[in-house]
Amino acid sequence: MTSIHRRVLVALGGVVAIGLMWRIAVRRTSADAAPVPSATPSASAEALEPWRSEPACEALRRAPAPEPLVGADVAVNCPALEAVVPAFALSGEPDNAVLERLRAVVERGLAEAPRDCAIAFSRLLANDSRCELVYDAVAIRVMTGPNASPTLAASELLREARCRWKLVTALRQSRKADPTLAATLLSLTSAADRDVANSAWLTVGTLANVARRPLSVEPSGKPTVTVTPAATSPADATAAPSGTSPAPTAGAAQSSEADVSPPPRATMPRPEVGACLDRIISSELEASSGDRLQLLLGVAGNAGCGSCRPTLRRHLASPDTTTRRRAVSAFRFLEEDEDTNVLCKAATTDTDDTVRGAATYALRFAAASVTRRLECLYEVAVGDDVERVAQDAVGSLTEIPGPSELVIATLVQVARETPHPKVRAEAIAFLRTRATDEALREVLGSPH
Amino acid sequence: MKRIAFGAVVLAAMVSVGTAEAAKPLGPEIPKKALKLNDKLKAPLKPIKVDDLKGSKGSKFDLKKKYKTASGQLITGEEFLDVANKLQAAAEFGGCDLGSGKGCNFEVEDFKLDAGELKGTLKKAGFSLKLKNPKAAKMYGGAGNSGGEKEPEKKVSNPLGFQWERDWGNPKKAAVYVGAEFGNDGSSKSSACGGAAYAGVHLFNNKKEVIRLQGEVAAKKGSFVGSAELLLLGKEVWSESGKIDVTKKFEESYKVSQSWTYWGIVTLNLEAKVTAAASLTAGLSGVATENEYTCSVKVTPGAKVSVGGAAEVAIFGYGSVSAAAVGVEADLTLADLSLPVTLSASAKNQNGKVTFTESIKADIQLKYLSGSLDAYFKTNIPLDGECWLCKWDTDKFSFTLLEWDGYTFKEEVFKKEATQTL
Numbered sequence: 001m002t003s004i005h006r007r008v009l010v011a012l013g014g015v016v017a018i019g020l021m022w023r024i025a026v027r028r029t030s031a032d033a034a035p036v037p038s039a040t041p042s043a044s045a046e047a048l049e050p051w052r053s054e055p056a057c058e059a060l061r062r063a064p065a066p067e068p069l070v071g072a073d074v075a076v077n078c079p080a081l082e083a084v085v086p087a088f089a090l091s092g093e094p095d096n097a098v099l100e101r102l103r104a105v106v107e108r109g110l111a112e113a114p115r116d117c118a119i120a121f122s123r124l125l126a127n128d129s130r131c132e133l134v135y136d137a138v139a140i141r142v143m144t145g146p147n148a149s150p151t152l153a154a155s156e157l158l159r160e161a162r163c164r165w166k167l168v169t170a171l172r173q174s175r176k177a178d179p180t181l182a183a184t185l186l187s188l189t190s191a192a193d194r195d196v197a198n199s200a201w202l203t204v205g206t207l208a209n210v211a212r213r214p215l216s217v218e219p220s221g222k223p224t225v226t227v228t229p230a231a232t233s234p235a236d237a238t239a240a241p242s243g244t245s246p247a248p249t250a251g252a253a254q255s256s257e258a259d260v261s262p263p264p265r266a267t268m269p270r271p272e273v274g275a276c277l278d279r280i281i282s283s284e285l286e287a288s289s290g291d292r293l294q295l296l297l298g299v300a301g302n303a304g305c306g307s308c309r310p311t312l313r314r315h316l317a318s319p320d321t322t323t324r325r326r327a328v329s330a331f332r333f334l335e336e337d338e339d340t341n342v343l344c345k346a347a348t349t350d351t352d353d354t355v356r357g358a359a360t361y362a363l364r365f366a367a368a369s370v371t372r373r374l375e376c377l378y379e380v381a382v383g384d385d386v387e388r389v390a391q392d393a394v395g396s397l398t399e400i401p402g403p404s405e406l407v408i409a410t411l412v413q414v415a416r417e418t419p420h421p422k423v424r425a426e427a428i429a430f431l432r433t434r435a436t437d438e439a440l441r442e443v444l445g446s447p448h
Numbered sequence: 449m450k451r452i453a454f455g456a457v458v459l460a461a462m463v464s465v466g467t468a469e470a471a472k473p474l475g476p477e478i479p480k481k482a483l484k485l486n487d488k489l490k491a492p493l494k495p496i497k498v499d500d501l502k503g504s505k506g507s508k509f510d511l512k513k514k515y516k517t518a519s520g521q522l523i524t525g526e527e528f529l530d531v532a533n534k535l536q537a538a539a540e541f542g543g544c545d546l547g548s549g550k551g552c553n554f555e556v557e558d559f560k561l562d563a564g565e566l567k568g569t570l571k572k573a574g575f576s577l578k579l580k581n582p583k584a585a586k587m588y589g590g591a592g593n594s595g596g597e598k599e600p601e602k603k604v605s606n607p608l609g610f611q612w613e614r615d616w617g618n619p620k621k622a623a624v625y626v627g628a629e630f631g632n633d634g635s636s637k638s639s640a641c642g643g644a645a646y647a648g649v650h651l652f653n654n655k656k657e658v659i660r661l662q663g664e665v666a667a668k669k670g671s672f673v674g675s676a677e678l679l680l681l682g683k684e685v686w687s688e689s690g691k692i693d694v695t696k697k698f699e700e701s702y703k704v705s706q707s708w709t710y711w712g713i714v715t716l717n718l719e720a721k722v723t724a725a726a727s728l729t730a731g732l733s734g735v736a737t738e739n740e741y742t743c744s745v746k747v748t749p750g751a752k753v754s755v756g757g758a759a760e761v762a763i764f765g766y767g768s769v770s771a772a773a774v775g776v777e778a779d780l781t782l783a784d785l786s787l788p789v790t791l792s793a794s795a796k797n798q799n800g801k802v803t804f805t806e807s808i809k810a811d812i813q814l815k816y817l818s819g820s821l822d823a824y825f826k827t828n829i830p831l832d833g834e835c836w837l838c839k840w841d842t843d844k845f846s847f848t849l850l851e852w853d854g855y856t857f858k859e860e861v862f863k864k865e866a867t868q869t870l
Contacts, residue, residue, distance in 0.1 A: 096754040096781045097819075099725060103756075133725045136699035169698065172683055198687060206683050291689035294675050298684040322664060322675045332682065354642065354664070357629075361660075365682055388611035388629045395627075398655050399648075426613070433619040433653055 051186055057276035060186070063179035066154035070119050078120035080109025087134045088124060099137055106141045114147035122156045131163035139170040150178035157184050165195035171203050172302075177211030177273040186280065201295055204277055205302030209333055211274030212304070282307040297326040304333025304366075316346065324350065325358045332362035340369040344376035347393075353386045360389060364396035373400060374410045381414040381423055390423045398430045408434055412443050492536040498529065602636040602870040607793070608808045609643075610862040616816050617782075619650035622850055624753065624783040624816050628861060632793040634741065636802040636870040638668035639734075639793040641743040647751055649782050651720060652706040656681070658724045659751045663692075665743035667734040674732040676747070680724065692732040700724050703757075708847070713763055716823055716847060720757040722782070726750065735794075742794035750786040754778075755850070761825040773826040780819040780850055787812050787861075795870070802870040810861040818854025823847050 051057050070076075083105045087094065094102070109117040121142045128135050143153045157167060168188060171181060185207065188200035285296040285308050297315065300308040308330065315327035328346045331339050346359035360380050363373045374397070381393035397411055408431065415427040431440055501509035511525040609631025617623030630643030642664025648657035663676025678686040680700040688694065701723040708716045731746040756778040793806040824846040 096725070096752050096784070097779050099752075100723070100754055100756055100778065103723070131697070133697050133699060133727075136697065136725070140699055169685055172685060173700070199685075202684055202687060294689045295687050298677055298687040302684050320673075322666070322673060326675075326677075357644075358662075391611060391613065391629075395657070399657060422611075422613075429615070430619075430655075433650075 049187055049190075051276070051280045054276060054279055056272070056279045059179045059270070059272040060183040060276055063183050064151050066158060066180060066184055067149075067151045069155050069159055072123065074119075076113075076116035076119045078109055078113050078117035080105050080112070080117055081120045081124070084109070084121065084124065084138065087137070088128055088130075090134070093132060094134060099133060102134060102137045103141065106138050107145065110141055110145045110147055115149065115152070118142050118147075118149065118152055122152075122159075125156075125163065125167065126159055126161045129162040131166055135163055135166050136170065139167050140173050143167065143170045144173045144175065150180045154180045154184040157181070157188060165193065165199040168196055168199040168203055172206040174207060174210055177207045177270045177277075179270070179273055182207055182211075182273055182277060186277075198295055201299045202302055205281060205299035205305070208274050208277035208281065208303035208305065211270040211277065213269055278303060278305050278307045281305050282311065286311050294322065294326055297323070297330050301326070301330035301332060304335070305330070306334065306336075309334070309339075313342070316342070321352050321354060324352065324355045328355055328359045329362050331359075332365040335366045335368035337369050337372070339366070340372045340376070344372065344379075347376055347380050348383070353384075353389050356380070356384065356386070357389045357392045360392040360396055364399045367401045370400065370402035370406065374402070374406055378410050378413055381427070382417045382419075387420045387422055390418060390420050391426060394423055394426045394430070397427075404434070415444055492533055492540050494536065494540070496529065496532045496536055498525075501525075501529065501532070601638075602802065604632075604634045604795075604804050604806075604868065604870065607632045607634060608791075608806050608864050608866055610808065610810070612810070612861050615650070616814070616855070616857065617650070619655065620653050622652075622755075622780075622782055622817060622852075623650040624648070624785070624814075625650070625655075626783075626785055626787060626812060626814065628787060628789060628810055630745075630789055630791055630808060630810065630862075632743075632791060632806045632808065634793050634795050634804055634806070636795055636797070636804075637741060638666065639741045639743045639795050639804075639806075640664065640666040641745045641791045641793050642666075643745075643789075643791075645747065645749045645787050645789060647749070647753075647783065647785055647787070649722060649753055651704045651722060651755065651782070654704045656702065656722075658700065658722075658753060659726045659749060661728060661730070661747060661749040663730070663732060663745065663747070665732050665734045665745055667736040667741040667743045669741075670736065672734040672736040672743075674734060676730055676732055678726070678728050678749075680726055686728065688730075691734075692730050694731075695727070695729045697725065697727045700726060708849075710847075714845075715762045716825075717760040717762070718757055718776070718823060718849065719759070720755050720821070723754050723756065725752040725754075739797040740794065742792065742796075744790075744792040746788075746790045748786060748788040752784045753782040755780045755782060755821055757821065757823075759823040759825075761823075763827065775824055777822040777824070778819075780821045780852075781815070781854075782817065784815040785812065786814075803867060804870055805865075805867045807865040809863045812857065812859055812861055814857040816855055816857065817852035820851040821849045823849055 052061060084102065087098065087102045090098075106117075106121065109121070121138050125135060125139055125142070142148065142156075153171075157164070157171075161167070168185065171185065174181070182204070185200045185204050189197055189204065191197045191200065281296070281299050281303050282305055285293075285300050285305075288296045293315075297312075299305075300312060312327050312330050315323050318324050318327065324346075328343065328350075331343050340363075343359045343363050347356050347363060350356045350359065360377065363377055366373075377393045377397050377400070381390045381397065384390045384393070394411070394414060397407060397414070400407060411427045411431055415424050415431065418424050418427070428440065428444070435443075498509055498511060509525060511529065513525050609629075611627075611629040613625065613627035615623050615625035624647065626645075626647045628643065628645040630641075630645075633640045642662075644660060644662035646657055646660040648655065648659075658681060660679040661676070662679075663674070665672070665674040667673075672691075673689075674692055675689045676687070676692055677684050678696070678698070680698060681702055683700075685698050685700075686694075686696055701721055704720045704722065706718045706720065708718075710716065727748075727750040729746075729748040731744075733744045735742040757776045759774050759776050761774050787810065789808075789810040791806075791808040793804070795802055795804050824844055826844045
């Protein structure tokens with residue numbers, strides 16, 4: 001080897017060394033700004049979690065890390081725990097009353113001692129192996145209650161446990177898209193436990209949707225109705241003011257005075273979290289096939305993923321019915337006019353009735369383009385030869401969020417024109433809840 | 449006398465048939481012969497005879513003797529000759545001559561020459577052949593025309609299916625509805641089962657679907673596809689593909705607001721919280737073999753829907769009653785339902801006769817509208833006409849907003865079995 005060769009090699013070695021040092025420095029800086037740990041600390045976080053290099057995910061990278069798990073030796077003071085433990089020892093599924101009481105006790109406990117009870121309840125959950133409804137009753141409130149700590153909740157997500165998938169799925173009821181929880185969920189999408197990974201994906205989708213919503217208060221979709229006192233309308237309500245009626249008897253369900261304390265909380269949207277999750281879902285969807293594609297279509301559907309539109313449209317042309325059905329369902333929370341057109345086209349022209357049914361079902365969700373949606377649903381209810389698809393359309397008409405007078409006018413048209421007797425009967429049954437028999441006779445023009 | 453050896457190269461959808469000696473690289477320079485859908489593989493024009501063949505060391509070829517193929521598999525001389533002639537016929541159809549030393553291409557996707565038979569022959573010789581799946585025709589549940597077979601696909605006539613929906617209660621106050629739509633489909637070469645079950649509630653004229661379980665299984669040539677998902681309030685909470693055998697439980701809730709005014713001065717605002725404890729048992733399976741295409745679905749969606757809530761009371765002229773003095777007493781179950789559904793469809797080929805057997809069974813078990821929902825408030829304002837000045841005690845006013853004794857409903861929704869010969 002000549003000296004020139006040696007010099008070249010030494011120079012190359014120096015470049016490689018500088019490159020390595022640079023990469024290490026960059027990684028350290030990145031780690032400082034991204035304290036959310038990966039589920040498997042031994043492996044490279046970037047390799048495991050490609051989202052870390054996604055520019056839209058700055059908010060997740062900057063999120064506080066999950067707290068270290070509080071050791072079992074650390075004592076906590078949660079008086080409500082005593083009332084919660086027996087529910088986990090019950091054999092069989094408790095009835096509704098027991099579950100309702102359990103939910104109330106957990107809520108009260110978390111309101112009185114948020115941190116201690118969250119830790120105490122989480123330990124209880126970690127030891128459970130039955131994954132029954134009592135688990136949900138506790139998990140949902142620990143993970144998403146008004147006093148829930150995202151960093152504490154995230155640490156619980158990372159704890160290996162038999163029913164961890166339930167803890168993951170409980171987060172779909174979150175009212176806000178917390179970046180720490182979002183980052184932790186993303187790390188769990190590659191968990192070895194299939195239930196955990198699938199649940200994490202579906203919950204990521206729901207969280208992306210939550211992140212874009214201006215308010216987390218559950219919309220009722222319909223205006224409230226003031227009912228006159230029982231004295232003036234006895235047939236219309238069981239509401240009977242009973243004056244100085246006795247206090248609740250011992251056998252009655254628990255009073256839920258505590259339920260009143262947390263007022264409805266309006267949370268601000270987190271569009272930056274939503275954008276990050278959308279990008280990740282979109283790129284995963286694009287790269288998916290087979291079973292994973294079916295899952296990711298569900299995730300995109302939960303998310304109302306705008307950046308997924310091109311891929312979803314491509315799958316709408318799939319020869320596979322299941323893929324088409326799931327792709328069309330994934331448009332249900334998308335709100336642009338074009339999305340409504342996609343659903344309308346599928347609802348009225350797809351050759352497969354399950355796909356048309358799925359599109360018809362999907363049309364009930366978004367609040368945008370209501371008039372166009374009503375037109376489509378009318379078209380399906382009146383024009384589809386398959387009765388069950390037409391019936392799906394009436395189902396959607398009765399649940400679509402929109403001005404009730406438009407909905408009622410559409411249902412009247414459907415009742416007049418549909419060739420399917422069952423569809424007509426269902427439309428009239430719904431109209432009866434909104435109008436008197438006389439009014440119905442008048443608008444429908446014939447006995448019904 | 450020819451010394452025959454076989455070489456087959458599978459490159460994506462391309463098969464080469466030629467002599468081992470002629471293992472030239474395949475490529476665009478070799479003309480490709482497309483074979484049409486209805487082309488039949490006839491006996492070769494230049495059939496290979498026993499005398500044309502020789503053992504590896506020049507020994508006499510014997511139909512009864514066993515010979516080793518290129519892959520090391522043992523086949524009889526008779527099978528070897530059969531392989532040789534099948535490939536010779538295919539090669540001739542492709543416009544080339546086996547043993548001529550020239551490469552030969554033809555597209556497998558166009559190679560509709562009894563693919564099963566050719567595949568079996570090649571298998572004997574130790575060759576693998578990748579046949580492209582033909583494009584699926586549109587059918588319910590995703591089963592497609594498997595095509596590429598001698599026998600045309602025969603569709604099932606009037607496959608079983610049902611759509612059912614019913615509600616109970618008074619939608620203006622509280623009611624529950626349950627629905628299901630399931631069906632089968634199939635042909636001589638496929639079967640498909642699927643559908644959806646759903647349930648929801650009306651509360652104070654507000655209708656909302658709470659649970660929806662939908663899925664399907666399709667068995668067709670070379671594939672079995674199963675897929676199911678569970679949606680709660682429109683959110684997909686569970687999704688699975690392939691063979692499925694699970695039991696899962698979930699809780700979901702939403703709120704409905706309602707107001708009442710009493711005596712023109714007391715306004716009661718109720719925020720009712722509807723909580724659904726949903727359960728799911730699902731078993732999806734299927735068989736997709738040469739002579740059997742079976743799909744099977746066993747699902748039991750269930751939901752316990754209860755109502756709790758919180759209230760606010762405002763008394764005209766006296767401001768709101770403090771939260772501590774207002775409460776809701778709830779022990780109200782809107783519904784506790786279970787809807788077991790089983791369906792199956794099977795196309796079985798026996799001696800060229802395809803029998804399509806199918807069945808669907810669905811039942812509902814429902815307990816609904818039991819318990820009550822009361823709101824109360826406490827006040828020392830003499831709302832009941834007591835002496836205004838001498839009133840010092842606190843009265844409790846209670847309002848029964850919803851109350852039922854509880855009912856049960858059990859019914860066979862659908863049950864049918866059918867068999868037809870295709």
